[in-house]
Amino acid sequence: MRFNKPAYPTVYFSEEIWVNCPKCSKPALVRTELPKYTIPFPTGHKSICNCNHCGFQNSQIEKWSGFVQGFVNRACGNCGTGFCYSTEPTRVPYNSTKITCEVCSRMKEYEIQWYRYRNDKATDPYFGFDLFLQSNIKDNILWLYNLNHLEYLQEYVEAKLRVDDGRHKYSMITNLPQWVKSSKNRDLVIKKLIKMKKDFKKIIQKI
Numbered sequence: 331m332r333f334n335k336p337a338y339p340t341v342y343f344s345e346e347i348w349v350n351c352p353k354c355s356k357p358a359l360v361r362t363e364l365p366k367y368t369i370p371f372p373t374g375h376k377s378i379c380n381c382n383h384c385g386f387q388n389s390q391i392e393k394w395s396g397f398v399q400g401f402v403n404r405a406c407g408n409c410g411t412g413f414c415y416s417t418e419p420t421r422v423p424y425n426s427t428k429i430t431c432e433v434c435s436r437m438k439e440y441e442i443q444w445y446r447y448r449n450d451k452a453t454d455p456y457f458g459f460d461l462f463l464q465s466n467i468k469d470n471i472l473w474l475y476n477l478n479h480l481e482y483l484q485e486y487v488e489a490k491l492r493v494d495d496g497r498h499k500y501s502m503i504t505n506l507p508q509w510v511k512s513s514k515n516r517d518l519v520i521k522k523l524i525k526m527k528k529d530f531k532k533i534i535q536k537i
């Protein structure tokens with residue numbers, strides 16, 4: 331079997347994203363209008379999150395619930411050597427950190443600038459809520475926005491022959507972690523995807 335679907339970027343699947351409702355943890359739907367189709371991240375979009383279970387609603391995309399990454403990009407307060415320091419992504423930002431200069435070895439406290447972090451985390455890119463469709467595989471998390479996204483990945487993983495034509499650096503397949511692409515994990519990944527789909531359909535029927 332051959333995988334020859336178009337090389338969609340991940341954002342292609344992002345118009346409907348299932349997340350854990352921040353209030354009741356049941357699946358809530360983030361719907362996004364993408365007026366301009368820009369990758370890797372759209373501009374001028376409108377998003378709304380609705381939970382049919384508890385009535386939670388949010389359309390304030392200026393509020394970010396996801397991970398943030400901190401940067402200190404400046405010159406050493408003692409010798410003036412420029413440096414760029416970045417933190418691990420976190421959901422709990424802090425004001426400052428102590429950094430030791432590699433040139434003069436003086437340690438000083440510096441203020442941190444925080445930015446939204448969207449890479450490789452199981453959160454939606456618009457509000458930063460945790461994705462509903464996620465599952466642990468060994469030490470990794472397999473995450474998906476919705477069932478179309480899941481079925482697209484399933485078809486790719488199931489295919490013995492994967493055509494590389496038209497792949498670009500933002501295509502979802504290009505950006506898949508190696509453990510998903512690895513043929514030794516194929517059966518395990520397919521099994522997880524099928525189970526996620528089955529469980530999700532059962533839960534959705536009850537809401």
Ligand SMILES: [Zn+2]
Binds near residue numbers: 355358384
């Ligand atoms: Zn809810």
Ligand SMILES: [Zn+2]
Binds near residue numbers: 431
């Ligand atoms: Zn220094």
